[in-house]
Amino acid sequence: MQTNNKSSFSSLKTFLCDPFRMFGVVSVLLLLLLTVAPAKDYFSQWRSYQRQYLNLIRNRSNAVTLLRHFQGGIQQIWIPQLGVIDRCQTCHVGVTESSLSDVKEQPFRAHPPIPHKLTEFGCVVCHRGQGAATTVSEAHHSKMAGEEPILPMRYIEASCGQCHHEPLEGTPKLNRGRLLLARYGCVNCHAINLPDGSTIQATDNPPPLTHIADKTTREWIYAWLKDPTSYSASSTMPNFLFSDADASDISAFLIANSTSQPGDSMAYPATASGSASDSSAGAVLYGESFCASCHATQNAAGNLVGGDLGPELTNVGTKVKPGWLMAWLKDPHTYDPTTKMPQYRWTEQQLQTLTAYVASKTDPDFVANVHLQPATQAQIAHGKKLVIEYGCASCHEITGIPKPDNFAPDLSRVGSKPLVQLIFLPGMEQSLPAYLAEKIRRPRAFGPSLHMPKYSFTSSQIEDLTTALLSFTNRSFTLPPNLQIPAVQDTNYRPAGHAGQLMANINCLSCHRINGNGGTMAPDLSWEGSSVQKPWLDAFLKNPNTLRPTLIRRMPKFNLTDSERTVLTNYIMTVYQTPAFERDEMPLSGYSPDLVEKGRQLFYSKYACQSCHMVNPNQDKGYIGPTLTTVGARLNAAWIFHYLKDPQAMRPETIEPNQHMSDEDARALTAFLMAQKTISGQGAK
Amino acid sequence: MIFAMLLSAAVSGCDHKKALPPSLTAKATGAALVVVSGDKQLGSPGSQLPQPLILQVNDDQGNAITGAKVQLTGPPGVDFTPQQILTDDNGQATFKVVLAGIDGRYELTASSQDAHGKPLTVMIPEYAAGYQQEVGYEINEKYCSRCHNPDSTSEQVSNYDNLAVKPHRFSDGTIYNNLSETDLTTIISHGGVAMNRSALMPPYGWTLNKAEIQGVIAYIRLVSDPPYVAPGVVYQKP
Numbered sequence: 001m002q003t004n005n006k007s008s009f010s011s012l013k014t015f016l017c018d019p020f021r022m023f024g025v026v027s028v029l030l031l032l033l034l035t036v037a038p039a040k041d042y043f044s045q046w047r048s049y050q051r052q053y054l055n056l057i058r059n060r061s062n063a064v065t066l067l068r069h070f071q072g073g074i075q076q077i078w079i080p081q082l083g084v085i086d087r088c089q090t091c092h093v094g095v096t097e098s099s100l101s102d103v104k105e106q107p108f109r110a111h112p113p114i115p116h117k118l119t120e121f122g123c124v125v126c127h128r129g130q131g132a133a134t135t136v137s138e139a140h141h142s143k144m145a146g147e148e149p150i151l152p153m154r155y156i157e158a159s160c161g162q163c164h165h166e167p168l169e170g171t172p173k174l175n176r177g178r179l180l181l182a183r184y185g186c187v188n189c190h191a192i193n194l195p196d197g198s199t200i201q202a203t204d205n206p207p208p209l210t211h212i213a214d215k216t217t218r219e220w221i222y223a224w225l226k227d228p229t230s231y232s233a234s235s236t237m238p239n240f241l242f243s244d245a246d247a248s249d250i251s252a253f254l255i256a257n258s259t260s261q262p263g264d265s266m267a268y269p270a271t272a273s274g275s276a277s278d279s280s281a282g283a284v285l286y287g288e289s290f291c292a293s294c295h296a297t298q299n300a301a302g303n304l305v306g307g308d309l310g311p312e313l314t315n316v317g318t319k320v321k322p323g324w325l326m327a328w329l330k331d332p333h334t335y336d337p338t339t340k341m342p343q344y345r346w347t348e349q350q351l352q353t354l355t356a357y358v359a360s361k362t363d364p365d366f367v368a369n370v371h372l373q374p375a376t377q378a379q380i381a382h383g384k385k386l387v388i389e390y391g392c393a394s395c396h397e398i399t400g401i402p403k404p405d406n407f408a409p410d411l412s413r414v415g416s417k418p419l420v421q422l423i424f425l426p427g428m429e430q431s432l433p434a435y436l437a438e439k440i441r442r443p444r445a446f447g448p449s450l451h452m453p454k455y456s457f458t459s460s461q462i463e464d465l466t467t468a469l470l471s472f473t474n475r476s477f478t479l480p481p482n483l484q485i486p487a488v489q490d491t492n493y494r495p496a497g498h499a500g501q502l503m504a505n506i507n508c509l510s511c512h513r514i515n516g517n518g519g520t521m522a523p524d525l526s527w528e529g530s531s532v533q534k535p536w537l538d539a540f541l542k543n544p545n546t547l548r549p550t551l552i553r554r555m556p557k558f559n560l561t562d563s564e565r566t567v568l569t570n571y572i573m574t575v576y577q578t579p580a581f582e583r584d585e586m587p588l589s590g591y592s593p594d595l596v597e598k599g600r601q602l603f604y605s606k607y608a609c610q611s612c613h614m615v616n617p618n619q620d621k622g623y624i625g626p627t628l629t630t631v632g633a634r635l636n637a638a639w640i641f642h643y644l645k646d647p648q649a650m651r652p653e654t655i656e657p658n659q660h661m662s663d664e665d666a667r668a669l670t671a672f673l674m675a676q677k678t679i680s681g682q683g684a685k
Numbered sequence: 686m687i688f689a690m691l692l693s694a695a696v697s698g699c700d701h702k703k704a705l706p707p708s709l710t711a712k713a714t715g716a717a718l719v720v721v722s723g724d725k726q727l728g729s730p731g732s733q734l735p736q737p738l739i740l741q742v743n744d745d746q747g748n749a750i751t752g753a754k755v756q757l758t759g760p761p762g763v764d765f766t767p768q769q770i771l772t773d774d775n776g777q778a779t780f781k782v783v784l785a786g787i788d789g790r791y792e793l794t795a796s797s798q799d800a801h802g803k804p805l806t807v808m809i810p811e812y813a814a815g816y817q818q819e820v821g822y823e824i825n826e827k828y829c830s831r832c833h834n835p836d837s838t839s840e841q842v843s844n845y846d847n848l849a850v851k852p853h854r855f856s857d858g859t860i861y862n863n864l865s866e867t868d869l870t871t872i873i874s875h876g877g878v879a880m881n882r883s884a885l886m887p888p889y890g891w892t893l894n895k896a897e898i899q900g901v902i903a904y905i906r907l908v909s910d911p912p913y914v915a916p917g918v919v920y921q922k923p
Contacts, residue, residue: 102915104760104787112788112815113903115896153731153786169897170820173729460735611832611848611885621847624831648892655828658891 045135046074046090053093053108062099069097074134077122081480084122086131088139092123125475126159127151143419143430151470154463155433158415161471163479165194165487177468179203180461184236188395189408195477196486204236208336208397213258214265215324215335219370221251224319229456231319231366232312234296234304238453241444246386252375253383257399264335268322268355282357285350290556293521294340294510297361307553309340309510309521317362326355333505340510340519345559390451408452416474436466491516499571506558514576521553524651527578531650533588536634538569580649586637591671599672602665609669612656615676625656632677641670709769711798712752715742718797718805721777725856727822727908730813731786738780738809740795742772749776759793762786788815790912812907817896821904824897825855828889850883858909865916869902 041047050072057066075089092107094100096118100110111118124131129150133139140150151159157174167175178200181187185204192200212221223230225247228237242250286292291313296306298314320328327334329351332341346354375383384401391407392398414436422435425445438445440462443452457465476484493515495503503509509518512525528537542565544555560568577583603609612624615631631640639650644666647656661669723738742753755778756769762785770778784791793809814822825833833852835845845851853860861869868880874890877883889898906913 104789106787109787113817113899115816154729156731157729169823170816170900172819172823173732459733463732605884608884608887611887612844622844623842623847624844655831657828657887657889659888660891 049091049107050093056103056108057094057100060099066094066097066099077119079120079122082122082125083478084124084131086122086124087134088123088127088129088131089118090134091136125162125479126156128159145420146418148416149431152431152433155467155470158467158470161468162473162476163483164485165196165198166485167487173464173467174471176461177464177466180457180465181468184238184455185395186411186465189391190411191406192472193410193412194472194486195479195481196484198486198489201490202395204395205338205340206237206395209254209258209392210397210399211258211261211264211335213255214260215321215328216319217321217367218251218255218372218375219367220319221254222247222372223367223370225250231315231363233298234308234312238455240390240451240453242386246382248372249375249379249383250386250392251372251383253380253387254398256375256380257384259399261335263331264327265321265323266327266330268326269352279357279360282353282360285354286357288557289344289354290554293553293556307521309519313358313361315361315363315366317359318364318366320359322355322359325359326351329354329358340507342506342510342556342558344556345561390453411469412472413474413477415470415472433466433470436469437462440465488516490518493517495571495575497571499567502560502564502568506560511555522555524653525572525576527576527650529573529576530578530581530583531636531639532634533636534569534573537572538565541565541568578650581638581642583636583638586641586670588637589632589674589677591674595668595671596675597672599668599670599675602669603672606665607659607661607669615673617679628673628676629679630676632674635673637670637674640673641666644669709754709771711754712771713750714798714800715750715753715772715776715805716745716799717743717747718755718795718807719743720795720807720809723780723782724809725811725908725910727812727814728784729819730784730788730815732784734782734784734811738782738793738811740778740780740807741776742778742797742805743776751776753797755795755797757782757793757795760785760791763791763793765793782811784811784813788813788818788907790907810910810912814904814907817900817903818907820897820900821902821907822900824893824901825904828893829855829901832885848883848885850885852883852886855905856908856910858911858913861905861909862911862913866902869905870898873898873901 054067054070057063057070060066070093073090074087075093077084077086077089089095094103094108095111097110098113100108101112103109122131123129127150128148130139130142130147133142143149157171160168160171161174161178164171167178181192181200182203185202185206187200187202188204188206194200224237225240225242226244227239228235229239292306294307294309295311295313296304296308297312299305304312316325324335328341329344329346331343332339333343387393387398388401388404391404393401393403394407415432417432419430419432422432423446424430424435425438428434428438439452440455440457443454444450494500494517495508495514508514508525511519511522513520514525516526532540541558541560544557603615609615609628610620610622612622614620614622614627614629617627617629643650643656644659644661645663646658647654648658719741721739721741723734723736726734726736728734738757740755742750742755744750749772751772751774753772753776754769755772757765757780759765759782764783766781766783770780772778778795782793789812791811791813793811794806795809796804796806799805812818830843831841832844832848833855835843835854837843855861864872872880872882872886873893874888876888877886879888893901906915
């Protein structure tokens with residue numbers, strides 16, 4: 001056995017020692033080694049995909065065209081100014097072939113239509129991943145230092161947000177996510193600076209806590225801090241997960257720190273509450289004043305009904321003191337000068353009725369089990385420490401505590417945070433989107449010393465927020481500035497003078513937009529003076545009848561005095577005019593009957609306006625647009641004419657289609673509409 | 686041979702399926718499987734549908750059956766939680782559905798069994814809207830649905846009942862599938878009269894841009910029932 005081995009070894013030795021044989025062996029080995037590279041290339045993943053692609057298109061009716069477009073080998077898009085070197089098309093062969101849009105299996109599907117060209121933006125700008133890689137695992141899943149894996153499809157809208165800072169029609173998730181960042185006050189603690197130098201502004205409008213002892217009790221504050229959602233499901237205040245002792249100390253501090261504000265509370269007669277007639281009168285007044293346009297309440301089925309401009313009022317009687325509520329309803333600006341709530345001019349009797357009604361909306365269970373001992377100085381001091389530590393002053397105004405700077409991490413580039421900088425929870429998916437989503441869902445799971453509060457977002461809201469956060473990337477700062485499309489920022493327009501004071505008092509801008517500032521609930525009033533006739537405006541302010549009976553949110557009646565109304569009407573008619581035309585260039589009446597009749601025919605036949613508008617209530621039914629029964633007494637002729645010619649030029653948000661009307665048709669229709677001064681069948685028409 | 690072995694190893698290596706949960710045993714059986722809500726939803730690719738999918742198992746009298754097994758299957762990439770479930774006290778089975786990352790129509794199949802072991806199945810279409818369809822959906826919500834959708838909500842009242850000539854729901858494939866892209870573009874741009882249809886349909890060619898009109902058409906094609914099949918190009922030789 002051993003000899004045998006030995007002999008074979010020695011024969012091998014003699015075999016190799018022969019230089020010619022050795023040369024032969026080495027040559028063969030070298031040849032074999034040399035074949036490795038072409039073999040590796042031949043068996044590469046992308047070649048296999050290209051072969052599969054050729055098989056796929058062979059069976060299609062336009063195979064010849066597809067084959068002509070096909071180019072074998074590595075394909076590359078190089079866009080130096082964007083830093084893009086993308087070889088994705090090497091495997092995604094059919095990505096520009098729109099006829100392959102029915103193919104479900106990747107990587108052969110055509111890219112769905114988007115407004116950008118592949119050759120102008122490449123792939124990784126939107127999809128991330130490693131563009132230069134030529135294997136699936138390197139291109140899609142690489143997590144090595146500084147390398148980003150591909151962005152999951154459900155967050156893809158984030159990529160649009162790198163350049164588009166304005167809301168886009170095709171990116172609902174991104175738009176919602178950005179609104180949530182503003183609405184829930186995320187940006188009160190986390191700064192988010194955009195590449196164009198602007199920042200995201202909070203819209204949550206948290207109340208000042210400077211005079212809170214006048215408004216509510218320590219017990220309510222305690223219960224609220226412990227769980228805001230059990231008081232109001234729609235609350236934007238998050239849960240800080242305070243311990244009982246901490247919540248008690250903070251409530252003690254806030255009450256002790258509160259100063260009294262003269263006039264923010266008034267004597268509320270005990271006799272005013274209670275009686276049934278009062279309650280129904282209160283409900284009527286609440287309805288007539290259109291409180292529900294801004295405030296929601298929960299109905300019997302548990303659904304919120306009403307607007308979200310003001311806080312939910314389902315249990316407000318548990319929160320506020322009746323004396324404070326009555327003073328607030330009388331003039332909310334005394335307590336909070338920046339409130340969006342208008343000052344209604346209610347009579348003393350109305351104030352009592354409404355206060356009784358609103359204060360009756362209670363949830364006694366909310367504070368029933370809260371029994372707090374009188375606070376000690378040590379507790380108050382501890383409460384103050386907690387208030388500073390948790391950054392309460394980032395959102396709320398608190399006497400003696402300034403708004404902290406850089407309280408929480410800056411999120412301007414959070415969408416490019418390298419994976420190596422993240423600490424994942426055990427068992428969770430190791431990706432940036434998963435990290436962001438989990439951080440929003442369970443912020444305190446990432447460390448007991450963290451201060452980030454817990455919000456009660458739904459999973460789709462978390463997806464929206466994650467999408468918005470993923471749009472704040474390094475790339476958005478390095479892209480050429482000409483690609484950045486900024487969001488339209490609100491102007492700081494405020495109406496001036498006596499009328500300006502009046503408009504601030506009834507807070508027109510809470511709902512109406514004027515010259516680029518204000519809310520979007522109600523029509524833009526920038527050109528209202530060109531649009532309407534003065535007597536109509538005066539009558540409308542006296543008693544605002546809605547033009548659109550199907551709307552829930554309506555203009556309330558502010559009970560303005562005659563002189564206040566005159567000031568407002570004059571100001572609107574004089575100041576809010578469009579530069580596009582002269583208001584009085586067409587007469588309000590006196591059109592020839594022939595022209596009116598021609599307009600009538602155009603209205604009912606050629607343009608079929610009756611599908612959306614009503615002129616004769618006995619016969620027309622459309623109610624998408626405002627009713628036009630008395631439009632001749634409401635609008636100016638020149639406005640109607642120019643509006644018909646190009647509705648979007650007069651009101652950019654209107655859904656009235658531009659009919660590309662000739663001047664002749666527009667004039668005839670204007671004549672017909674101006675003849676509608678009284679309701680048909682009721683007036684002398 | 687080695688190559689074949691390598692290949693089979695590679696194939697089996699890639700083929701690691703998710704471990705299926707232990708199969709549930711039905712405690713009861715019904716006679717009919719119906720969709721309660723959550724079908725025909727519009728979601729975005731790769732995302733969970735906004736509403737859960739709720740199915741109900743009934744007996745032959747129409748009474749809800751508790752404890753019947755309902756199973757969901759669907760095209761690759763579509764994810765359900767759970768994959769199978771026993772109906773609850775109300776006879777209902779609730780699923781969360783996550784669409785695949787590609788836009789288009791997804792047909793899910795829900796199945797149960799009756800007392801004789803015969804399968805009860807119901808097909809559930811769901812739609813994943815890509816960018817273009819999403820644009821179309823937004824335009825539809827702003828302009829079209831006021832008349833084309835007969836359902837009213839408290840926030841938005843439908844104008845459908847007020848129209849002398851009734852418009853068609855965008856999901857009505859029997860109407861829209863017979864109209865070509867050109868026909869639809871003409872009607873949207875120039876109004877119903879341009880195609881000898883109702884004058885109540887106004888022209889939108891001077892209000893919407895080309896991409897928005899294409900979006901509306903893509904949206905109509907997506908939600909079409911029966912599904913829309915593009916003519917011509919998509920055709921396989923035998």
